[in-house]
Structures are given as structure tokens and as C-alpha cells.
Amino acid sequence: MYSYLSLALMIYILGVLGSRGSAQDVSKLSLKYYDKSCPNAQQLVRTEMECAVRENPRNAALMLRLHFHDCFVQGCDGSVLLDDTETLVGEKKASQNLNSLIGFDLVDRIKNQLEGECPGVVSCADLLAIAARDAVILVGGPYWDVPVGRQDSKTANLEKANTDIPAPTQNLFALVTNFLGKGLSVQDMVALVGSHTIGMARCVNFRERIYGDFRATSDSDLNSMAYLSKLQSLCPERGHDNKLSPMDYVSPNMFDNIFYRSLLNGKGLLNSDQEMYSSFTGIETAKLVKTYAADPLAFFKHFSDAMVKMGNITNPEGGEVRKNCRFVNT
Template sequence: MDSLKLSSFKLECCLFLVLIGVASAQLSPNFYSSSCPNALSTIQSAVQAAVNNESRMGASLLRLHFHDCFVNGCDGSVLLDDTANFTGEKTAIPNNGSLRGFDVIDNIKSQVENICAGVVSCADILAVAARDSVVALGGQNWTVQLGRRDSTTANRSLANANLPAPTLNLDQLISLFSNLGFTTQELVALSGAHTIGQARCTTFRSRIYNETNINSTFATSLQGNCPSNGGDNNISPLDTTTPTSFDNAYFTNLLNLKGLLHSDQELFSSNGTGSTNSTVSNYSSNSTAFFNDFSNAMLKMGNMSVLTGTNGEIRTNCRSVNSASLSSIDTKIIDLITSLFDI
């Protein structure tokens, strides 16, 4: 066999083995231990700096991960910008003018690309940044499973349908989360993410002026920053007790009828008949139970319909898909194999 045929044979064999290995890849906490060992520490440092600069950013990054996973799974689709030929999820009703933190993700991606280009997906960055945001604000740590790849598409209509609106009642919330594979208890645990973050006046105005299952003093205090007309983008904390700490105060607020959003207060009924009342009460008195259930639910959410193996891609820029080239095998892999065999 001459040298050219031998080189071609080696390349074909190696590509075959890579494809077999990649195609069968599963999520693992050690996915980047060899290919990008400093990825997690780089993400953590960037998130900590962003939260130190603005504590609200922790909630924003956590929300980005939620809104990504709830639409076709955790695939980084929420990060894609609209173009002349593409309509993404950023302009869906629940996201438009509401999601934030994209610039932080851009910064993290840039830092990670500098240490290991073309290796770490935007979807994984979102998952790790969400966990690191919770930890930075005093919440539970958990081990993030890694190895997601990025989608090359997005689904605006599904974003409008699958993301929970602040006006939903309990039955609607249970149905929506059930359709995505979550139990009612997991719905309550994940809702505890509202122990941090802020909401716009337009999302809670009707509640503070029209609803009766609300603490009257609480409602009046909010009306000063959210008038009956105007001020749509004025914001108030979802948890007025400890708005920058990831704790269980959100659930205590619900017991006191101080849920900011209609959908929040739906988790606890003052007449004692609500099916989630007991879970809310338990989390209010037992922060350990909440932290454990929240982290387990986040792990489950992070595994939703992920792309692995040869599906999707590793985006160079989280805002746009890569240029069409070798869609199933990254050019870096071929370059690596070529260098290993000196062909």
C-alpha cells in the first residue's frame, strides 16, 4: 500500500472511530476534563464577576437556561439572534424585551474560546452559568451534566406556547409542566427560582389592583412603582424579603399572600384547598428540602432533549449558527487526527 493510500486509510479509520465515539456520547460531568479542563472555572469566575457587578444578573442567567430548556430542550436556541432569513425565540412574547444577560454569555463564550476554541457549547455554558448564578447568590450547588451541543434552529411559536405566562392558574401550570415531564412537586421546586430576580409592572399590574388573594399592604406598596396606567417596564423584586439571596423566603411570602405574580400565588391557596399548599408550606419551613428538590429538578431540566454526538454543532458565536461546513464533524477533529498521524 503506497503512502497516499495508507494516509487515506488511516484518516478514514480514525474518522470512523471518532464518529462511533461521538455518536454514542452521553452527558457527563467530566465531559471537558481533557478537552478543556479550565472551562468550568472560567465560567464560574465570569459569572461571579457579573453577579458582583449586578446581583440581578444571577436571576437573569438562571432564567435564560429555563427559557432555553423549555423550548425543544437545552440546546442554546434561545441565544440565536433574528436575521433577515431567520426568526428565533428572542422575539417570542415571553422573551421579547424581557430576557437579559446575553452580553454576559457572549463574554463567557469569548473567554472560553480563548482557552479552547470550538470545544464548549453555548448550551453547556448556559447550564453551568445557571448553576453558578444560584451558588453566587447563596443557593445550593449541584453537579452539572455536560456534553450538550448547540442547535442550528429555533422555534418562536413553541416559545410562545411552552413558556409559562404570569397569568396561568394552578391547573394550567400543572398541565404545562406535566407535558414537559415534570411532577407537581418539581413544578413548585422550580418555581422557587423566583426567590431571586425582578418582574416588570406589566406582568403583575392586574394582580395588585384587581385580585383579592393578596396582602393588602403588600399590594398598596407595589402600586407606587406600578401605576394603573403607564410604567410598564418599572420593576419590582419577585421576593421582596431577600431579593438578592437564593433562599426559601419565596415560599414564606406565598404563605403570607405576598406572591408578586398571579402564577406565583396560585401555588398557595389561602382557603387551604390548593393541591400544592403542603409542598409550599414544607419548603417554607425546610430550606434543605427546597434546595435538594430544586437542584434535582434543575438536573432533570438540564437533560431535556439535549443534542449530543453528531447532532447540532459547537457554535463559535452563541448568537448565530456556524457557516455551513462539515456539519457532522468539527474541522478541529480532522486537524487533530491529521497531526497525530502526520498525514
């Protein structure tokens, strides 16, 4: 018990220090920010997202992931969307982004619609925040109001992208510390990780798990062993790094609480996910996993609240409204 309390205290201290180092200014965000300058902005985003998700339900997860990876580096400022140039190094080649983040063409499509309606008005950062909300709704998830008025960063930060975005092999200590450093609580973390209910993972990110402690955490029944066998067939010990598997193998295209039930059964695909329930230090996180597995409404409420909180992490340096989400204005 002493070691757990010491660990929890250390996490708390690190979290406080981290949150002090990332100033948040949400004074300019408002639900009515575009009411006069671009009143159809949210409807334009929604229409494009409806088409995209109808074409391929996976587009919902792609947009949600882009918003998450954007907010964890410099705040929600569209920096994740910047391409490399002679004078700027973007974040797309970061370890957690390379060969993982896609959906940039969809962002371009939505941005073109917004620029056609209201040139130079709606930021790429706001586009991601609105599109992520709509993505969740379109696959059965909850609604939340999205405050808008974010500015697009004129810079990117590859170093922070490599260190600040949670990794799938992280242990619980590192994961909680990471979220606390962004001003997000343990409850926020467990709820936000629920977005994996519509996510896909690459073989390279779950190989260690399926050839490691998967058997130790899961039931030894035929169903569990058949699932493990399927995963190992898809993802051998060497090669096929980019093969994909859903993190919710029961209902991968529906935003629901089945993901948490898989953690209760020890079948989480990623080590970082299963740690929330199986780690001996995860007393609080395990309780939350149990709550969300039993009560989808509680999950939806906490997820919505956490998405607003995460979306309110802005870049204190400010920026601009990019005309093209891939490049700063000239």
C-alpha cells in the same frame, strides 16, 4: 372533590402525552465530558460569573432565567440565544422573552473566554447550564453537579417560545400541564418556581394581580396594605409596563426560601406563583409550598434535583458547538 380529581386526572393525561412528544436523549451527557478537551471550562465560567454577580447581584437571576427559557423550548440547546437573521427567526421576540430576557452580553463575555481557551469545544447550551448553577451558588443557593455535552441547535422556534414558556398570568391547571409536558413533576415545578426568590417582574406581568385578587389572598394587616400600595404606586393601572419589582421583596438578592413564606401570606407578586398556594385545586402544590417555607434544606434539595432534571431535556435533533452564541456556524 370529584371536580378536583377529574382535573388532576386530566392534567396527568395531558402531561403524559406531552412528555411522549418531547423525546429526551441524555446518553451523551457526562460530568467528565470536557475533562480532556477543555479541563478549565467550568472554572472559566465560574470566574466570569463571580465578576458579574459582584458587579450586580441581579446577573444571577438573569442567567438562571436564560437557562430556564432555553430548556423549555426544544430542550436545552442554546436556541434562546440566537439573534434574528435573514434566514432564521429567533426566540428573543417571544411574548415571555421580549423586554424580559437580558444577560446576552454576559453570555458573550463568557463564551469569548471559553473560545480563547478551547476553540469550538464548549457549547452555548452547556455554558448556560453551568452559569445558572454558579449563579445560584453565588447568591447563597445550593450546589449541584452539571452533566455536560449538550449541542447547540441550528434552529430556533418562535412559535414554541410563545406557547411553551410558562406565563405569569397562568392558572394552576395550565402551569402544571406545562411542566408535565416537559417531563417535570409537580414537585419539580414548585421547586423550580422558587428561583423567583432572586427574580424581578415587570409591571405588565403583575398588574392584573395587584388590581385583582391580591387583597383576597393576603392578610388585611397594615404591612400587607402598605406593600400593595407600594406596588400600585410603582405600577399604575395604565402605563409604566417595564417598571420592575422583586418577586421576593424581603431578600431579593439572596437565594433562600422567603419567597414561599410570602405565598403563605398571600403576597405572591405573580398570579401563577400565588396560585400554587391559594388555588382550590392546589392541594399538592400548597403542601409543597408549606414544606419549602418551613424547611430551606428540603427546598434546596428538591430545587437542585429539578435543575438537573430540567437540564437533561436535550434537543433530539442534535446540533453543533457554536463559535458565537448569537449565530449558527457558517
